[in-house]
Amino acid sequence: xxxxxxxxGVSLKTVSRVVNAEAGVDARTTARVNAAIASLGYRRNDAxxxxxxxIPLATIGLIIEDLANPFYASLARAVxxxxxxxxxxxxxxxxxxxxxxxxxxxxxxxxxxxxxxxMVPAGHDHRYLLPELSRGTRVVFLDRGPGGxxxxxxxxxxxxxxxxAVEHLIAHGHRRIAFVGDPIEVxxxxxxxxxxxxxxxxxxxxxxxxxxRMGPPRESLIQxxxxxxLAMPQPPTAIFGQNNRNALAIxxxxxxxxxxxxxxGFDDFELADMLPVPVTVVSYDPGELARTAAELLFxxxxxxxxxxxxxxxxxxxxxxxxxxxxxxxxxxx
Amino acid sequence: xxxxxxxxGVSLKTVSRVVNAEAGVDARTTARVNAAIASLGYRRNDAxxxxxxxIPLATIGLIIEDLANPFYASLARAVxxxxxxxxxxxxxxxxxxxxxxxxxxxxxxxxxxxxxxxMVPAGHDHRYLLPELSRGTRVVFLDRGPGGxxxxxxxxxxxxxxxxAVEHLIAHGHRRIAFVGDPIEVxxxxxxxxxxxxxxxxxxxxxxxxxxRMGPPRESLIQxxxxxxLAMPQPPTAIFGQNNRNALAIxxxxxxxxxxxxxxGFDDFELADMLPVPVTVVSYDPGELARTAAELLFxxxxxxxxxxxxxxxxxxxxxxxxxxxxxxxxxxx
DNA sequence: TTGAAAGCGGTACCAA
DNA sequence: TTGGTACCGCTTTCAA
Numbered sequence: 085x086x087x088x089x090x091x092x093g094v095s096l097k098t099v100s101r102v103v104n105a106e107a108g109v110d111a112r113t114t115a116r117v118n119a120a121i122a123s124l125g126y127r128r129n130d131a132x133x134x135x136x137x138x139i140p141l142a143t144i145g146l147i148i149e150d151l152a153n154p155f156y157a158s159l160a161r162a163v164x165x166x167x168x169x170x171x172x173x174x175x176x177x178x179x180x181x182x183x184x185x186x187x188x189x190x191x192x193x194x195x196x197x198x199x200x201x202x203m204v205p206a207g208h209d210h211r212y213l214l215p216e217l218s219r220g221t222r223v224v225f226l227d228r229g230p231g232g233x234x235x236x237x238x239x240x241x242x243x244x245x246x247x248x249a250v251e252h253l254i255a256h257g258h259r260r261i262a263f264v265g266d267p268i269e270v271x272x273x274x275x276x277x278x279x280x281x282x283x284x285x286x287x288x289x290x291x292x293x294x295x296x297r298m299g300p301p302r303e304s305l306i307q308x309x310x311x312x313x314l315a316m317p318q319p320p321t322a323i324f325g326q327n328n329r330n331a332l333a334i335x336x337x338x339x340x341x342x343x344x345x346x347x348x349g350f351d352d353f354e355l356a357d358m359l360p361v362p363v364t365v366v367s368y369d370p371g372e373l374a375r376t377a378a379e380l381l382f383x384x385x386x387x388x389x390x391x392x393x394x395x396x397x398x399x400x401x402x403x404x405x406x407x408x409x410x411x412x413x414x415x416x417x
Numbered sequence: 418x419x420x421x422x423x424x425x426g427v428s429l430k431t432v433s434r435v436v437n438a439e440a441g442v443d444a445r446t447t448a449r450v451n452a453a454i455a456s457l458g459y460r461r462n463d464a465x466x467x468x469x470x471x472i473p474l475a476t477i478g479l480i481i482e483d484l485a486n487p488f489y490a491s492l493a494r495a496v497x498x499x500x501x502x503x504x505x506x507x508x509x510x511x512x513x514x515x516x517x518x519x520x521x522x523x524x525x526x527x528x529x530x531x532x533x534x535x536m537v538p539a540g541h542d543h544r545y546l547l548p549e550l551s552r553g554t555r556v557v558f559l560d561r562g563p564g565g566x567x568x569x570x571x572x573x574x575x576x577x578x579x580x581x582a583v584e585h586l587i588a589h590g591h592r593r594i595a596f597v598g599d600p601i602e603v604x605x606x607x608x609x610x611x612x613x614x615x616x617x618x619x620x621x622x623x624x625x626x627x628x629x630r631m632g633p634p635r636e637s638l639i640q641x642x643x644x645x646x647l648a649m650p651q652p653p654t655a656i657f658g659q660n661n662r663n664a665l666a667i668x669x670x671x672x673x674x675x676x677x678x679x680x681x682g683f684d685d686f687e688l689a690d691m692l693p694v695p696v697t698v699v700s701y702d703p704g705e706l707a708r709t710a711a712e713l714l715f716x717x718x719x720x721x722x723x724x725x726x727x728x729x730x731x732x733x734x735x736x737x738x739x740x741x742x743x744x745x746x747x748x749x750x
Numbered sequence: 751t752t753g754a755a756a757g758c759g760g761t762a763c764c765a766a
Numbered sequence: 767t768t769g770g771t772a773c774c775g776c777t778t779t780c781a782a
Contacts, residue, residue, distance in 0.1 A: 085775065095753045100777065110751060125548045130528050131464045131474070132775035136758050141464070141529070143508070151497065154687075157490035164484060164511060173529065175476070175508045178497060195463050196474070196506065215458045335691065354487075355688045358668065418759065428769045433761060441767060465759035469774050 085126065092120035103128055134197070143173045144381060145193035147203035148226075149181050155328055155351060155370060156204065159226065162374035163202055170382050172199065183207025194221060200381045202226055202374075208269060210235070222384040226377040228271045234392045236384070238377040242272050242350075245366040245399030246279030247286075249348040250324060252364075252401060254287045257410045258322040258346060262295040262313045264306060264334055265326030273298060276326050276350060295320055306333035314341055321411035322346035328353045335363065346409040348401075357404055364407025368399040418461070424453035436461055467530070476506045477714060478526035480536035481559075482514050488661055488684060488703060489537070492559065495707035496535055503715050505532065516540025527554060533714045535559055535707075541602060543568070555717040559710040561604045567725045569717070571710040575605050575683075578699040578732030579612030580619075582681040583657060585697075585734060587620045590743045591655040591679060595628045595646045597639060597667055598659030606631060609659050609683060628653055639663045643670035647678070654744035655679035661686045668696065679742040681734075690737055697740025701732040 089099045094113060101109050102117040109117075120126070134141055146163050148156040160176065167174045175193060179186040186206040190213070193201060200222035208231040213223060217235065225237035253261050263280045266273040277296070284291055294316070297309040310333070313320055322345055323338075325331040331349030338345065349356075352367040376395055380388075401407075422432045427446060434442050435450040442450075453459070467474055479496050481489040493509065500507045508526060512519040519539040523546070526534060533555035541564040546556060550568065558570035586594050596613045599606040610629070617624055627649065630642040643666070646653055655678055656671075658664040664682030671678065682689075685700040709728055713721075734740075 096776080097753060097778090098751085101752090104777090108751060113751080125552055127528060129468075129530065129775055131530050132468055132758090133777075134758095135462075135464050135468055135760090136775080136777045138758065143529075151484075151490050151494040152487075154485075154487055154490065157484050157487065157493075160490075160493075160509075161484040161511070164509065168510070173508050173510065173525065175506050176493075176497065177501070177506065178494070192506065195460055196476075197462065197464055219458055332687070339691070353687075355665070355686075355692070358672065358693075359688065359691055360693050429759095430761080430769060431767085434768090437761085443767060446767080462759055465774090466761075467774090468776090469759080469761045471774060 085128070087124055088117065088120045088126045091124060092116045140199040141173075141197050142171060143175055143196075143198045144378075145190075145198040145201045145203075146174050146176045147179055147186065147189055147193075147201065148176070149179055149204055149206060151176075151178060153329065154353065158370035159204070159374040162371040163378045166375055166378035166382065172382075179204070179206035181206045183209075187212055200224070200385050202377050202381055204228060205230060207231065208271075222381055224377045224381045224384070226374060229394065236377075236380055236393050236395075238373055238380065238395045238397060240272070240368055240373065241396050241399050242275035243279035243282065245368070245401075246276040246324065246326075246350065247283045248279075248399075248401050249350070249364075249366050249407070250280050250283035251286070252403075252407055253322045253324070253346055253348060254283060254289070256322075256346065256408055258320075259287075259289050259411075260292075260295065260318065260320040261289075261322045261324060262297065262320035263324050263326065264309055264313070264330055265296075265298045266301055266330070268298050273326060280324060301327075301329050303329075303333045303336075306330045307337040310334045310337035311341065314338070314345070320345060322348075322407075322409075325349040327351050331363070331365070335359070344409060344412065346407055346411075348407040350399075352402060359406075361406045361409070362404035364404045365402050366399050367402045368397055373397045418459065420457055421450065421453045421459045424457060425449045473532040474506075474530050475504060476508055476529075476531050477711075478523075478531040478534045478536075479507050479509045480512055480519065480522055480526075480534065481509070482512055482537055482539060484509075484511060486662065487686065491703035492537070492707040495704040496711045499708055499711035499715065505715075512537070512539035514539045516542075520545055533557070533718050535710050535714055537561060538563060540564065541604075555714055557710045557714045557717070559707060562727065569710075569713055569726050569728075571706055571713065571728045571730060573605070573701055573706065574729050574732050575608035576612035576615065578701070578734075579609040579657065579659075579683065580616045581612075581732075581734050582683070582697075582699050582740070583613050583616035584619070585736075585740055586655045586657070586679055586681060587616060587622070589655075589679065589741055591653075592620075592622050592744075593625075593628065593651065593653040593655070594622075595630065595653035595656045596659065597642055597646070597656060597663055598629075598631045599634055599663070601631050606659060613657060634660070634662050636662075636666045636669075639666035640670040643667045644674065647671070647674055653678060655681075655740075655742075658682040660684050664696070664698070668692070677742060677745065679740055679744075681740040683732075685735060692739075694739045694742070695737035697737045698735050699732050700735045701730055706730050 089096045177189040202224050204227045210230045211232040229237040325334045328351035348364045350366045352365045356363040422429045510522040516539050535557050537560045543563045544565040562570040658667045661684035681697045683699045685698045689696040
């Protein structure tokens with residue numbers, strides 16, 4: 085900017101006026117300055133502007149677990165849309181489901197001066213955010229709630245959605261229904277398991293721990309768990325898969341066993357309707373989930389100071405076939 | 418920082434030393450400063466640091482078309498991995514396939530001071546980048562090359578991969594092979610069409626324009642195009658689908674017609690192996706594509722000044738079934 | 751209409 | 767080991 089001023093033979097302030105299109109600059113002066121800008125290829129340094137003005141960067145941070153998972157990619161897309169509408173840029177990072185990394189990434193973003201954060205938490209203890217929050221930093225939790233602190237969160241009706249699915253299976257005659265999911269430490273897992281138990285209870289079916297398999301979302305482990313379930317002396321006649329990743333693994337495992345048990349998954353996924361047995365799922369709109377979170381963040385940034393909200397996004401069962409398979413009598417029984 | 422200095426009863430510079438863990442500060446002083454930092458909840462302002470040091474933000478920009486497309490999500494994930502390894506943050510924006518928006522987003526990012534850019538171009542003319550490039554800004558094009566300028570690009574072997582697929586169909590007896598793709602303005606489309614023609618030429622099959630349908634990647638349009646192809650007096654016995662989006666649409670359209678024509682798609686997609694007729698595809702590693710681009714960007718940022726590179730990433734045919742269907746004689750012929 | 755000088759939050763250089 | 771002061775690129779305030 086100094087160079088521009090020198091080239092145009094005016095003061096710094098005048099250049100600043102031209103760049104910011106402030107009123108009260110002679111047209112000829114403006115022209116000279118613009119010429120200088122063009123010839124020097126000058127571009128304003130936004131960081132300096134923000135520093136001087138003491139305002140944030142018009143940037144929000146988005147922290148998710150893994151972009152390659154279509155579920156998170158949809159979330160990211162929706163958040164980006166909202167951010168764009170509010171003229172904010174978005175800086176993104178993956179926590180890779182590692183609480184330590186989540187923490188690092190959060191600090192990193194705050195240090196860079198993001199205005200606020202939308203995050204899918206990986207950890208279960210967010211007290212490290214307390215100083216930030218009391219300083220006025222805005223954080224909205226997405227898909228899972230915060231741990232140990234009060235903060236905004238947008239989550240699915242995990243228990244209700246799961247309960248509905250399991251009741252659907254029960255209505256089709258199933259009484260031995262397996263639950264395959266993520267580790268119980270994950271909030272969504274816990275809530276979905278709750279819904280599963282509620283449905284069993286309501287139908288007077290005993291909860292059988294052996295039918296519940298929760299563990300890390302690794303394809304090989306899930307497939308192994310599925311095979312073990314189906315190899316039980318009294319195997320389940322239906323399986324509930326707790327999310328999109330393990331749904332795919334379970335379906336693969338079942339196919340390789342040419343087993344025909346009923347299946348319902350949580351999370352819809354592309355081509356679910358095109359598989360040999362179209363897959364019944366608990367569905368919802370990931371865009372709605374993420375948009376709600378982003379809009380809430382922007383409302384907070386705009387001054388909304390209601391107490392922390394916990395907003396539930398509804399789910400609905402999409403019936404396609406795999407959830408309507410009825411139990412088979414086993415040979416000899 | 419001033420407050421910290423006052424609270425700890427030391428000078429600004431001493432606080433700066435502590436914050437930056439510089440040597441030569443008395444342990445007791447350090448402790449006092451750290452106590453002050455903790456009690457005030459002080460955090461350094463990175464923007465000010467960068468301003469003073471005159472260094473960039475350790476941030477790279479990533480511009481893609483649409484995060485919700487799993488292909489782009491994989492690219493984003495891979496770029497993010499590399500950026501993390503190089504301790505850079507990543508700011509992301511979608512061009513939504515709109516050249517105007519691409520331009521806006523590029524300027525925006527540069528103004529914010531990103532160190533460099535990885536972009537999947539939406540437009541076909543990037544001369545607007547010339548001033549930036551001559552100023553030393555580093556831009557790497559991903560998946561499609563730049564238009565009107567010389568710049569680094571990482572692209573797939575589109576022609577070769579397509580040629581291989583079409584030759585595969587020809588080897589299975591097909592002579593009427595349709596090509597369904599994006600508009601010809603898109604570089605990848607053009608190259609894939611070239612590969613298609615090469616394969617036909619090599620086999621001495623006449624190119625028939627009626628068998629080529631190129632248009633916007635909208636599901637309804639692609640399905641309509643597919644139906645029209647199959648309703649031709651002499652319909653194709655095989656279809657080549659130019660990317661993952663139109664592959665899905667074509668498969669849906671074919672199923673609703675219960676047609677059995679051979680099919681090969683460009684881009685692998687999840688569950689391709691699980692469909693009733695597993696889908697043969699031209700595959701490659703999206704991660705490799707994106708990693709190569711990001712690594713090249715960081716090499717450039719580190720001073721690599723070779724002439725602009727155009728790096729080709731290989732493809733390979735994955736045979737699963739749909740591409741091995743042989744032509745049926747039509748009733749009465 | 752234009753300019754001079756101070757200051758945003760830090761760091762670098764040199765002196766104490 | 768510590769502090770003073772100039773300065774990064776820009777805007778603000780106030781004066782010319």
